[in-house]
Amino acid sequence: MQSLTTPLFLIFALAVIGYYLAKSRAMQVAGGDIRGLVSLPHQHALNTALATVVPPTAAVLLFALYGRFADTGPSWLFTLVIMGLGVTGFALSLIGIKTNSRARIFAERWILGLLIFASSIAVMTTIGIVFSMLFETFNFFGQYDWRDFFFSLTWSPNFRGNSDLGIIPLLWGTLYVSFIALVFAVPVGLFAAIYLSEYASPRMRSIAKPAIEVLAGIPTIVYGLFALITVGPLLRDYFAEPMGLGQSASSVMTAGLVMGIMLIPFVSSLSDDIINAVPQAMRDGSLGLGATPSETIRQVVIPAALPGIVGAILLAASRAIGETMIVVLGAGAAARLSLNPFEAMTTVTVKIVSQLTGDTDFASPETLVAFALGLTLFVITLGLNVFALYIVRKYREQYE
Amino acid sequence: MKNSLLVTDARTKKRNAKEARFKAYGLSAIIVAMLALAVLLTSVVNNGMSAFQQTFITLQVPLPADKLDKVGNRDPADMAKVTTIGYNPILRDALVAEVERQGLTTELSAKDIGEMISKEASATVRDRVLANPDLVGQTVTFDILASGRIDGVFKGRVTMESAALDGNTSPEALILAQQLAEAGVIETKFNWNFFTAPDASDQRPEAAGLGVAILGSLYMMLVVLFLALPIGVASSIYLEEFAPKNRWTDLIEVNISNLAAVPSIVYGILGLAIFINFMEFNQSSPLVGGLVLTLMTLPTIIISTRAALKSVPPSIRDAALGVGASKMQSVFHHVLPLAAPGILTGTIIGLAQALGETAPLLLIGMVAFVREYPAAFSPESGLFGEASTALPVQVYNWTQRSDPAFVERASGAIITLLVFLLIMNAVAIYLRRRFERRW
Numbered sequence A: 001m002q003s004l005t006t007p008l009f010l011i012f013a014l015a016v017i018g019y020y021l022a023k024s025r026a027m028q029v030a031g032g033d034i035r036g037l038v039s040l041p042h043q044h045a046l047n048t049a050l051a052t053v054v055p056p057t058a059a060v061l062l063f064a065l066y067g068r069f070a071d072t073g074p075s076w077l078f079t080l081v082i083m084g085l086g087v088t089g090f091a092l093s094l095i096g097i098k099t100n101s102r103a104r105i106f107a108e109r110w111i112l113g114l115l116i117f118a119s120s121i122a123v124m125t126t127i128g129i130v131f132s133m134l135f136e137t138f139n140f141f142g143q144y145d146w147r148d149f150f151f152s153l154t155w156s157p158n159f160r161g162n163s164d165l166g167i168i169p170l171l172w173g174t175l176y177v178s179f180i181a182l183v184f185a186v187p188v189g190l191f192a193a194i195y196l197s198e199y200a201s202p203r204m205r206s207i208a209k210p211a212i213e214v215l216a217g218i219p220t221i222v223y224g225l226f227a228l229i230t231v232g233p234l235l236r237d238y239f240a241e242p243m244g245l246g247q248s249a250s251s252v253m254t255a256g257l258v259m260g261i262m263l264i265p266f267v268s269s270l271s272d273d274i275i276n277a278v279p280q281a282m283r284d285g286s287l288g289l290g291a292t293p294s295e296t297i298r299q300v301v302i303p304a305a306l307p308g309i310v311g312a313i314l315l316a317a318s319r320a321i322g323e324t325m326i327v328v329l330g331a332g333a334a335a336r337l338s339l340n341p342f343e344a345m346t347t348v349t350v351k352i353v354s355q356l357t358g359d360t361d362f363a364s365p366e367t368l369v370a371f372a373l374g375l376t377l378f379v380i381t382l383g384l385n386v387f388a389l390y391i392v393r394k395y396r397e398q399y400e
Numbered sequence B: 001m002k003n004s005l006l007v008t009d010a011r012t013k014k015r016n017a018k019e020a021r022f023k024a025y026g027l028s029a030i031i032v033a034m035l036a037l038a039v040l041l042t043s044v045v046n047n048g049m050s051a052f053q054q055t056f057i058t059l060q061v062p063l064p065a066d067k068l069d070k071v072g073n074r075d076p077a078d079m080a081k082v083t084t085i086g087y088n089p090i091l092r093d094a095l096v097a098e099v100e101r102q103g104l105t106t107e108l109s110a111k112d113i114g115e116m117i118s119k120e121a122s123a124t125v126r127d128r129v130l131a132n133p134d135l136v137g138q139t140v141t142f143d144i145l146a147s148g149r150i151d152g153v154f155k156g157r158v159t160m161e162s163a164a165l166d167g168n169t170s171p172e173a174l175i176l177a178q179q180l181a182e183a184g185v186i187e188t189k190f191n192w193n194f195f196t197a198p199d200a201s202d203q204r205p206e207a208a209g210l211g212v213a214i215l216g217s218l219y220m221m222l223v224v225l226f227l228a229l230p231i232g233v234a235s236s237i238y239l240e241e242f243a244p245k246n247r248w249t250d251l252i253e254v255n256i257s258n259l260a261a262v263p264s265i266v267y268g269i270l271g272l273a274i275f276i277n278f279m280e281f282n283q284s285s286p287l288v289g290g291l292v293l294t295l296m297t298l299p300t301i302i303i304s305t306r307a308a309l310k311s312v313p314p315s316i317r318d319a320a321l322g323v324g325a326s327k328m329q330s331v332f333h334h335v336l337p338l339a340a341p342g343i344l345t346g347t348i349i350g351l352a353q354a355l356g357e358t359a360p361l362l363l364i365g366m367v368a369f370v371r372e373y374p375a376a377f378s379p380e381s382g383l384f385g386e387a388s389t390a391l392p393v394q395v396y397n398w399t400q401r402s403d404p405a406f407v408e409r410a411s412g413a414i415i416t417l418l419v420f421l422l423i424m425n426a427v428a429i430y431l432r433r434r435f436e437r438r439w
Helices: A002-029 A041-070 A076-095 A103-143 A146-151 A168-199 A202-217 A220-240 A252-277 A280-288 A293-322 A325-330 A348-356 A365-398 B010-052 B084-101 B110-114 B121-131 B148-154 B160-165 B171-182 B211-242 B247-259 B264-278 B286-310 B314-322 B327-355 B359-363 B391-399 B405-435
Strands: B053-062 B139-145 B186-190
Touching: A002 A041, A002 A076, A041 A076, A041 A103, A103 A146, A103 A365, A103 B211, A103 B247, A103 B264, A103 B286, A103 B327, A168 A202, A168 A252, A168 A293, A168 A325, A168 A348, A168 B010, A202 A252, A202 B010, A220 A252, A220 A325, A220 B010, A220 B391, A220 B405, A252 A293, A252 A325, A252 B010, A280 A293, A293 A365, A293 B010, A293 B264, A325 A348, A325 B391, A348 A365, A348 B264, A348 B359, A365 B247, A365 B264, B010 B053, B010 B405, B053 B084, B053 B148, B084 B110, B084 B121, B084 B171, B110 B171, B121 B139, B148 B171, B148 B186, B148 B405, B160 B171, B171 B186, B211 B247, B211 B286, B211 B327, B211 B391, B247 B286, B264 B286, B264 B359, B286 B327, B286 B359, B314 B327, B327 B405, B359 B391, B391 B405
Parallel strands: none
Antiparallel strands: B053 B139, B053 B186
């Protein structure tokens, strides 16, 4: 890529020159009278500049991908080709300037092309995610039996070979931590949402809602540090040790509680939106029949909003499963199948981090397993998201 | 009086009590959430504020010419042959002399007194001497770093009991440090080095700073800003204003909403596989970090930009089209400027999210120990290609060190990060308030 910097720079310079040349040439063609032109001079100029820059840049991008596949650097021939593309675009668009040429339409086509390209980047990202993981996962299953990966109950990677790489202990840790987080976050978040949307005065709402949403803006590393230096030692000294349940500061409970705090705003703001979307007429009907506000909420509002709330909880669950920093710092690194919440356990994300940081050898199953773990994680969270969005969308249509 | 309207019967009382209980649950949920926020912030602030203070020893250091400039020509190239090891005894002797000058008696050996000085101090003095060779032969006053343990004494981290168990310090050293502090030799000052100095090794937490991390984060934010903003705005314009309703655009829409919920660590795997293994960009470079964060923030920016475009009323578009503008002109000349405040707010919030993101950066090698300030451009590694680290990753890095002094550093780094985020969000809120328009 290094040797393409100069030709690309030259092409950009050419485009700037083309911009001003086209501008003056358009005026020249019109005989100095702007009224004779179908398209304005700056539209001709824009067309020339884009025609000079876009084709070579596209060629370079394509080549960057292809060159990697073919493992060749840019040759002088390719440099010549992109220079040729640039000069051709430059020359053709300059020659094409006539009083009746529709430069605006051409320029807008270039721009539209760029817009379409930009919007396809999102799709390319997904393709990139799927393929980068799929490729290495196939490599991994070439070296390690997939049945052992999915059904083995032990996780003990050994960089000299002969590792046990069973996902079950990791999944267990992940689900256990997420479960504790949801047990904490769902009631708190839901009750907070109910109070804010049904009881709180506008003043209280204007203070409490942003304050809860601040929790969503705090980076996860902050929660991780909080788990590591405050919550972990606290739980160990006041709960785990007196009850004889363990001596570890990092535990499922630590990570789960802190993650629960992180999830409160997810549950509360989504539920808040959904509860607000329940038509006022339904509340009025219930209150008119003599129900207390709490009876109205429990028997009318919540049932009506239930699908949306379930969707919100599923989204929070997918967040919890994919969360990394809190569990890296709070849950520990030992893969263990245990029910004791005060014991250190580990999760899928923790193991992705630990297998891919430090010295990695991309030929060994101990490293490649991280891609299989990543793909599993991606599939689980994607499934939860799609399902949650489906439920939320389906519900929203009911009252519109 | 059994069925009077004026007396609430048992069942109503029960229902009202239930109502009050329900309301109390809601209120307590809010209190729990607020309390969690308060505890979180106080814990970080309590642990981290001391990182902004640092203990220094004011020492008069004689710089003997026979030891530091053996050739005698005051040429920095020759003087560089004296390594930091050559400076250590000079500093130690200076501190011993200072202790005697203050009339303090101690049972500590000269070596133990020397250990009160940070291992980083000799490098600081050496750099000063090499930068200004004329200092040799004079007695110069330096403010040098005290060792991490002595620093801990003045921050309440190291106590007599912990010092007695500690191989690196002793209760006598603590007493001496207290006496020196009373004499004004040891002072605790604001720690500018925390923001400018690079990371330091495990043995010298007192010298560790955020310089490289802040610079690396800044570079990555530049990459994100220059890639995510144009791409995000361009694709939102297409999807909101031009895209026909068909399978392809439906696919893109579903895709974007799903990408927004993909766990961040998956982007790290993508970055490792595509940008580092496949495209062979440099590991731990801000460029790769920026690219990964760009892909991660893109959905956020697209979603908020589309909301901003959607809020511009159609009459604006119709008016532009009515006076003969093309579709493209109506969008770029009228809709986009009106949506700009909303787009800007969304972008800042996306940037704030990217600034605090840690997990994907761990996978692309940003955990490496970096002491060199990365250059923005270098001929060998290209634009933003030099190894660097980032603020949140530096926090993670420090939590993995054994010396408890790094906990304080990590919390201090968190405070710095939160201040940056606070500023960015405040700017976003200000922009929204200032320019928001209701149609």
